[in-house]
Amino acid sequence: MVSEAEFGAYLDLLYGTAVEPADWEPTIARFADLIGGAKAWMPSLNLYSGGGQGVIARLEQTAQDSYFQYYYATNPFVPIGGATLTEPWPLNIATDEDLMSKAQFTALEYYNDFLLPQDIHSFVTIRLARRGGVQSTLNITRPPHKEQFGDSDLEIARRLHPHLIRAFNITRKLSAVRRENDELATVFERSTHGLFLLDTDGRVRRANDVGERLAGEPEGLRVADQRLTARNLTEARRLHALIATAGANDPGRRCGGSMALATPGRRSPLSITVAPIRGEHLAVGDTGPSILVCVTDLEAGVRLPEQKLRDLFGLTAAETRLALAMFEGLTQREAAERFSLSLNTVHVQLARVFEKTGVKRQAELMRLMMRAAGLEVG
Numbered sequence: 001m002v003s004e005a006e007f008g009a010y011l012d013l014l015y016g017t018a019v020e021p022a023d024w025e026p027t028i029a030r031f032a033d034l035i036g037g038a039k040a041w042m043p044s045l046n047l048y049s050g051g052g053q054g055v056i057a058r059l060e061q062t063a064q065d066s067y068f069q070y071y072y073a074t075n076p077f078v079p080i081g082g083a084t085l086t087e088p089w090p091l092n093i094a095t096d097e098d099l100m101s102k103a104q105f106t107a108l109e110y111y112n113d114f115l116l117p118q119d120i121h122s123f124v125t126i127r128l129a130r131r132g133g134v135q136s137t138l139n140i141t142r143p144p145h146k147e148q149f150g151d152s153d154l155e156i157a158r159r160l161h162p163h164l165i166r167a168f169n170i171t172r173k174l175s176a177v178r179r180e181n182d183e184l185a186t187v188f189e190r191s192t193h194g195l196f197l198l199d200t201d202g203r204v205r206r207a208n209d210v211g212e213r214l215a216g217e218p219e220g221l222r223v224a225d226q227r228l229t230a231r232n233l234t235e236a237r238r239l240h241a242l243i244a245t246a247g248a249n250d251p252g253r254r255c256g257g258s259m260a261l262a263t264p265g266r267r268s269p270l271s272i273t274v275a276p277i278r279g280e281h282l283a284v285g286d287t288g289p290s291i292l293v294c295v296t297d298l299e300a301g302v303r304l305p306e307q308k309l310r311d312l313f314g315l316t317a318a319e320t321r322l323a324l325a326m327f328e329g330l331t332q333r334e335a336a337e338r339f340s341l342s343l344n345t346v347h348v349q350l351a352r353v354f355e356k357t358g359v360k361r362q363a364e365l366m367r368l369m370m371r372a373a374g375l376e377v378g
Helices: 004-019 021-034 061-069 102-106 109-118 151-175 184-190 209-215 233-246 306-313 317-327 332-338 343-357 362-372
Strands: 039-046 052-057 093-095 122-131 134-142 194-198 204-207 221-224 227-230 257-261 270-278 289-297
Touching: 004 021, 004 151, 004 270, 004 289, 021 039, 021 052, 021 134, 021 151, 039 061, 052 061, 061 109, 093 151, 102 109, 122 151, 134 151, 151 257, 151 270, 151 289, 194 209, 194 227, 204 209, 209 221, 209 289, 227 233, 233 257, 233 270, 233 289, 306 317, 306 343, 317 332, 317 343, 317 362, 332 343, 343 362
Parallel strands: none
Antiparallel strands: 039 052, 039 134, 093 122, 122 134, 194 204, 194 289, 221 227, 257 270, 270 289
């Protein structure tokens, strides 16, 4: 059984890792320990190509390499081809026995040739995110001599699950502008998300340019008496409660949270994630507890890199050009005029884009591309 002190200590570790992605390996290893697991793997898998990348703990790098070279095609739990992208994908937790019987599982090539040689007999999968054609999970395993994950193990995983999602999304949002050897303070300033660093009383110690712009708008967020708040009283109370919890003195109470902040001038709400971290992570000269507030404006103009779009969905150059034009807000007729194409040719190209991305309508394509650009609610 995990004590409240252990739970609080893990949340401190987890939210610190959110801004220091190099620490994910020990963080997922500790997660495995908390639920009685042995090994941990946190992959982001491309559902079109089978490729991807991942963080491993207590696993050999050669095992991950062999997965991406061959065994992805034998994994029945992550079908490749993108067809499943149109199906619901709730952020839940499931064991191998939730997905198929043990007899079916142990008869698989994937089990016998890939998992068993790594001393893996059972697993639990914790879903973290799906964006564009990329699916991210945390997988914790057990060897043959141990029993399946039980209710008490899964209850701990469920308590930690929302915090894992928030930490993972903060890492993803910051990594979009992180370059090798960048200090986090540089990433903070360069981020396309609004970022605020608060003290434990909720006073703003630092904000990046995007955060200052969002706080200066006539709707939504504002800074009053040095404290981050919302202009709507009800929303302000919700935000204050999240900040108070993230800044709690009791480690057992200190944790992160999320909310959506609707504003009259936007069709989509601002997505707000609040996370407790330590000041040294942002090199601001204070090593005590701090609070990071990440604000995502889903309607901010973002250019989705052409190569990234081609890699994710396997589009041709012409299809990529058209998809980017749709992303910029052009109509099919306007795209035809821009590229000197007939309207019929645009219809045909767009149909191919729909087929490859697994969507049926232009609105779905826009949402998919926004997620691929890292603009979905966390």
